């Protein structure tokens with residue numbers, strides 16, 4: 060899923076405070092799982108903004124709402140009127156949702172309430188970790204199911220580097236060395252000999268390096 | 280053994296001599312005087328001088344320019360190249376540039392993460408890794424081609440090396456990792472600073488068992504300790520560095536003003552012991568900002584004078 064974190068409240072306030080009317084709009088899928096951008100969070104953020112407006116004597120009408128997903132047209136049906144009549148939107152979706160709305164509502168300012176941080180998993184309640192950078196050419200099949208692009212700080216395809224120490228990465232004792240994990244997995248699967256196979260130079264044209272990517276299904 | 284390049288290091292090694300290399304870091308300035316001066320201090324005592332590439336991710340005068348300065352002074356530089364800051368276009372371009380200036384040896388590295396340097400907010404590149412850089416240089420040299428497949432009219436004439444850290448984890452893949460670097464094209468290896476001689480010899484035993492020492496020239500890294508403080512710092516703060524407690528105790532046992540002298544003696548003793556170790560082909564002395572001590576170390580370890588060639 061996509062993980063995001065709410066921007067500092069002051070930054071959000073600075074973005075929106077010049078408007079007369081604002082809709083604070085949640086996205087109830089990925090970013091709701093990490094309790095940052097769901098419809099409930101939209102409601103809370105809206106009340107915090109109202110309090111701030113009162114405190115600063117700023118006249119701004121704030122409403123809140125939300126849908127299941129801000130990255131697909133059909134979900135917008137239920138919020139049609141709310142969004143068509145609003146002066147500005149503070150979206151709690153990831154960067155995809157914010158852009159989707161900006162494309163949909165051509166003249167409406169859409170502000171991001173979140174910093175979209177990564178594609179990750181839920182390790183435990185309230186703990187999310189990055190796992191994929193959507194490089195477009197997945198190598199997990201040869202790295203024991205551990206992503207070197209995302210989890211090795213130098214994205215080495217033939218690691219580990221000389222800084223790997225006690226299973227931790229050279230950049231921080233809080234980060235597992237991805238290549239230690241690769242080797243542990245290869246060993247557990249009885250495939251440690253595979254470690255000596257050289258991984259060839261990567262084709263980054265399928266990554267962001269090749270420009271914005273898209274993909275179209277035939278017959279739709 | 281067939282000599283493939285014009286590298287002096289290759290000549291020394293393939294003629295059966297123990298090679299001695301050293302290392303200098305370029306200045307954080309546009310004035311090259313300091314690195315030229317350091318080069319001259321050690322030139323008669325070493326076969327070649329590695330020039331570091333923005334080591335510890337601190338921005339400095341570039342390795343290539345510093346190598347050219349040394350070359351113009353008649354010294355023998357080894358171009359260090361990290362994959363952190365340049366993509367494959369820039370790397371290949373710099374390799375050609377180096378060769379065009381008569382620089383014939385290089386060391387392929389991944390590079391320290393930028394978090395440690397003066398630009399922690401910078402982007403890193405890591406388009407290819409250090410193994411793939413080895414492959415790239417060898418491909419350019421041996422096949423006469425760019426990675427993209429086009430022919431190189433005059434291919435770069437480079438003797439290619441890599442680093443190895445016998446002390447990083449996990450230990451069990453440290454020998455396989457060397458084998459992998461050899462398969463990728465490494466012709467010589469300069470290792471991380473060796474303080475734990477037992478562990479180094481254990482690693483070498485594994486290397487020799489697989490016959491890898493016959494495929495690559497291995498030069499253990501030697502860095503003299505200047506003080507017990509430095510030893511403690513390296514033990515504590517440098518990832519992948521193995522400084523045994525006995526070494527720290529030995530330095531603590533001598534008065535402060537004698538510690539640097541003791542550090543040199545420890546380094547000389549390490550060289551004397553390791554030169555007997557099967558598979559050791561020379562030494563790489565990294566006397567970080569203490570270049571003036573290199574001649575003494577080389578002489579005391581019995582590596583002076585250096586071989587001469589016409």
Ligand code: SF4
Pocket residue numbers: 190191192193194195196197198199206207208209
């Ligand atoms: S290899 Fe690429 S696609 Fe696969 S997990 Fe890593 S970044 Fe994602």
Ligand code: SF4
Pocket residue numbers: 210211212213214215218219220221222223224227228229230235236237238239
């Ligand atoms: S320590 Fe491990 S994760 Fe960190 S950069 Fe080196 S190989 Fe990658």
